[in-house]
Amino acid sequence: MPTPGSHPEPRDVLGYLLKHATLQLTSAADAGLNPLGIDSKDFGVLRLLGGSEPRSQQEIAESIGVDRTTMVALIDALEGQGVVQRRTDPRDRRRNVVELTSAGVDLVQRAEKAYAAVERGFLEPLTAAQARDFQRALRKLVAQP
């Protein structure tokens, strides 16, 4: 804790804390998902595809926040693993709709469990109420314009 009047320690700077919290959780998630053959970025795509409406590559790219050219390689890899499948949209043949295969559906379910366990482990230093408030605060902060 910084002494009044002194320079705050680097570790007390919000930017440092947020960055390292992100790094820790990401690396724990990568490790937890590794036995399933995917990483946290793949998981971001897969859990999007586990949702209700089918999505084109471009829509997925926008949701994740990467370029559509970056999405190509991501989908290539997942398709190579047999967990997703590209299908030309019959109503607009320029678009690829990406769908989970049955193996993909199964993978997403296992990945959700693995990721949930990682989150629980990460939040373990907090009480249930603290963890809830923490995520609530985070949502408010990220919702900022």
Next chain:
Amino acid sequence: MPTPGSHPEPRDVLGYLLKHATLQLTSAADAGLNPLGIDSKDFGVLRLLGGSEPRSQQEIAESIGVDRTTMVALIDALEGQGVVQRRTDPRDRRRNVVELTSAGVDLVQRAEKAYAAVERGFLEPLTAAQARDFQRALRKLVAQP
């Protein structure tokens, strides 16, 4: 908010929230520090040097969490701006002790103010108590082994 039984929305995943909170704060900090000619990474180095003990390039690199080879270019740039100075440690001539120049001391003071304003803006959606609890929780999480 996720409906019970449904897949949680991507935006509710802790990893997503942490990553985007970090991105938002970092980019706000870069913008706030830009008029001073530095970015948030430079600021991390400078505020370390504003502390009590002098540090070698390697020590700074370790504190920041980058390789010592990466530190070279960072210090090059800051030295080129005239805000830090390399000095060979007379007690171990292999080491470069990096010190703030008087212009550097001045810069750090202004940068601390600018960064503090950015943090305040970022935390604005929270009440003072919520912001305090949020940072407290973050410290606990990052302190994990």
Next chain:
DNA sequence: TATTGTTATACTCTATAACTATA
């Protein structure tokens, strides 16, 4: 022999530009 700073090099990640096929 080990360590600090440095340089050269390579690797990862991602975006920009250009091409194709469709619209």
Next chain:
DNA sequence: TATAGTTATAGAGTATAACAATA
């Protein structure tokens, strides 16, 4: 003419390996 996917290319960022000076 504009858009989705693709490919090739380039840029940022950072690490690994090798070298000089010093311990």
